[in-house]
Amino acid sequence: MDAPTTTSSAGSDGSGGNSGDWGWFTPSRRPAEEQGAPDRQSDERAPSRPVNPIRPVGTGADRRTPVEPPPAPGPPGPGVSGPRPGDRRVDERRVDDRRVDERRAPGPATPGPTAPGREEHQRPDEAAPAPQDVRPGPDSPFAVPETASPDAILLRRTMAEVEPISDKVTSYFYALLFVQHPELRPLFPAAMDAQRDRLFKAILTAARLIDDPDILTDFLTRLGRGHRKYGTQPEHYPAVGECLIGALTRYAVTTWTDEAEAAWVRAYTAISQIMIDAAAEDELRAPAWWQAEVVGHEPRTHDIAVITVRPDQPYPFLAGQYTSVETPWWPRVWRHYSFASAPRSDGLLSFHVKAIPAGWVSSALVHRARPGDVIRLGPPAGSMTVDHSNDNGLLCLGGGTGIAPIKALVEDVADYGRHRPVEVFYGARNDHDLYDIDTMLRLAQKHPWLAVRPVVSDGPTNGLSGRLPDAVRQYGPWNAFDAYLSGPPGMIRSGVDALVGIGIPSHRIRHDSIEELAAAAE
Numbered sequence: 001m002d003a004p005t006t007t008s009s010a011g012s013d014g015s016g017g018n019s020g021d022w023g024w025f026t027p028s029r030r031p032a033e034e035q036g037a038p039d040r041q042s043d044e045r046a047p048s049r050p051v052n053p054i055r056p057v058g059t060g061a062d063r064r065t066p067v068e069p070p071p072a073p074g075p076p077g078p079g080v081s082g083p084r085p086g087d088r089r090v091d092e093r094r095v096d097d098r099r100v101d102e103r104r105a106p107g108p109a110t111p112g113p114t115a116p117g118r119e120e121h122q123r124p125d126e127a128a129p130a131p132q133d134v135r136p137g138p139d140s141p142f143a144v145p146e147t148a149s150p151d152a153i154l155l156r157r158t159m160a161e162v163e164p165i166s167d168k169v170t171s172y173f174y175a176l177l178f179v180q181h182p183e184l185r186p187l188f189p190a191a192m193d194a195q196r197d198r199l200f201k202a203i204l205t206a207a208r209l210i211d212d213p214d215i216l217t218d219f220l221t222r223l224g225r226g227h228r229k230y231g232t233q234p235e236h237y238p239a240v241g242e243c244l245i246g247a248l249t250r251y252a253v254t255t256w257t258d259e260a261e262a263a264w265v266r267a268y269t270a271i272s273q274i275m276i277d278a279a280a281e282d283e284l285r286a287p288a289w290w291q292a293e294v295v296g297h298e299p300r301t302h303d304i305a306v307i308t309v310r311p312d313q314p315y316p317f318l319a320g321q322y323t324s325v326e327t328p329w330w331p332r333v334w335r336h337y338s339f340a341s342a343p344r345s346d347g348l349l350s351f352h353v354k355a356i357p358a359g360w361v362s363s364a365l366v367h368r369a370r371p372g373d374v375i376r377l378g379p380p381a382g383s384m385t386v387d388h389s390n391d392n393g394l395l396c397l398g399g400g401t402g403i404a405p406i407k408a409l410v411e412d413v414a415d416y417g418r419h420r421p422v423e424v425f426y427g428a429r430n431d432h433d434l435y436d437i438d439t440m441l442r443l444a445q446k447h448p449w450l451a452v453r454p455v456v457s458d459g460p461t462n463g464l465s466g467r468l469p470d471a472v473r474q475y476g477p478w479n480a481f482d483a484y485l486s487g488p489p490g491m492i493r494s495g496v497d498a499l500v501g502i503g504i505p506s507h508r509i510r511h512d513s514i515e516e517l518a519a520a521a522e
């Protein structure tokens with residue numbers, strides 16, 4: 001199962017994790033250094049690379065002569081203009097994309113960079129209402145704080161308008177991008193489903209944070225670094241920005257003004273610059289990706305395997321973190337898995353992978369990967385790590401394969417040498433699904449400070465019955481513990497509620513990114 005992990009419950013606004021991938025971020029209020037990022041030497045900083053201000057394509061004049069997305073298949077409907085004369089690129093792209101689709105065997109249908117259906121579009125020149133002073137309501141995720149800067153107000157108005165139609169906006173955005181910049185298509189996976197969502201969410205997250213420079217910079221720095229593995233180059237940013245503005249122009253019909261456009265251009269230019277600088281700085285100290293040879297593949301159930309890999313060069317990370325994995329069978333499709341062990345002296349890394357239906361990467365890793373295969377790893381990310389600056393106990397809830405990073409945390413406490421109470425509640429649907437219970441019980445036998453309690457929710461068991469949060473409530477007190485949760489989204493949600501309910505402050509609760517877990521489970 002794909003496994004994103006993230007930061008503290010208090011820092012989570014539900015906007016995702018922080019792996020450096022699009023839309024994978026929970027803004028963290030802790031400085032990067034605390035989260036295991038390499039120390040930065042100021043003299044190692046790469047010179048800031050200038051990025052050209054984007055050339056917006058969404059001016060008021062454009063609204064009257066809209067940028068056409070690639071035409072939908074078939075003849076254009078009445079009142080809809082077809083491809084522009086001489087626009088050969090459009091047809092070529094569509095042919096290429098059909099080939100890509102034909103190559104895809106299993107997995108969900110791939111829309112590819114389809115243009116949105118024409119009927120979805122209101123022609124701005126015919127029917128666009130005049131821009132209005134639309135303010136997001138107080139319950140909107142884009143509600144305007146009292147202290148918001150003029151740019152932030154404009155950005156939030158646009159976001160509030162397009163968020164409900166984000167599918168259309170992102171489809172249109174990619175259609176523009178791949179038609180106007182076909183050279184960028186190979187940077188994206190053949191199947192764009194997850195990518196669509198991630199990009200849009202990342203942009204919204206960045207724009208929403210525009211008045212919070214520290215958090216914004218932290219987010220974008222990770223994003224910029226994480227983009228190195230995709231082959232993203234500085235010159236790609238203006239292309240993306242132009243198409244973003246083009247898509248917003250088309251869909252933010254009531255809030256788009258010259259001022260809004262200028263605010264978006266400023267914001268996007270600043271966002272790009274931070275990402276480009278972060279990538280350049282990261283280039284000085286780390287590869288864009290690692291190759292890793294599978295050296296162990298141990299099936300544990302019919303759909304779970306423990307996979308061990310040997311990276312081609314040293315891979316520094318912290319217990320509790322995760323990485324992104326690309327298999328040779330699904331190029332440019334990256335999924336997240338937590339490290340299932342603390343860093344080892346032999347440099348090997350291990351992952352617990354559950355094959356989910358239609359999960360391309362997870363199925364390939366469980367059913368197809370064998371020793372000798374080579375996968376690619378992105379950089380480590382996540383801050384669900386042990387805080388060694390205090391002696392608090394660790395209360396750990398691991399559901400299903402979510403036990404993987406919990407095991408790494410236990411090993412980390414053992415390796416660190418200053419022992420503290422660690423209480424692990426390991427949940428599964430039935431006894432059979434407790435695939436790693438023997439390892440965990442062995443660790444408990446070896447370390448007197450560790451207790452491991454299996455909890456089974458859906459079947460008979462000799463251990464505890466019920467759901468993890470209910471089991472935890474029966475024990476305690478937990479006021480001297482920091483909590484770590486890892487598992488399916490529902491478990492995280494109810495677990496956080498239960499822990500807050502029994503008095504653990506939310507800033508001491510760390511867990512996986514709920515939004516990304518939900519997306520990964522699709």
Ligand SMILES: NC(=O)C1=CN([C@@H]2O[C@H](COP(=O)(O)OP(=O)(O)OC[C@H]3O[C@@H](n4cnc5c(N)ncnc54)[C@H](O)[C@@H]3O)[C@@H](O)[C@H]2O)C=CC1
Pocket residue numbers: 001002003004005336337338339351352353354398399400401402403404405426427428429433455456457458466467468469486487488489490491492494495512517520521
């Ligand atoms: N493989 C990895 O490295 C990691 C995986 N994960 C995530 O862990 C999850 C593992 O999935 P499965 O093994 O299929 O787990 P599962 O669906 O079998 O559930 C595991 C446990 O969570 C409990 N649970 C499920 N929904 C609950 C709810 N709404 N409230 C309370 N308890 C609930 C179940 O009762 C069971 O005890 C995936 O979502 C994966 O993304 C998280 C971190 C790391």
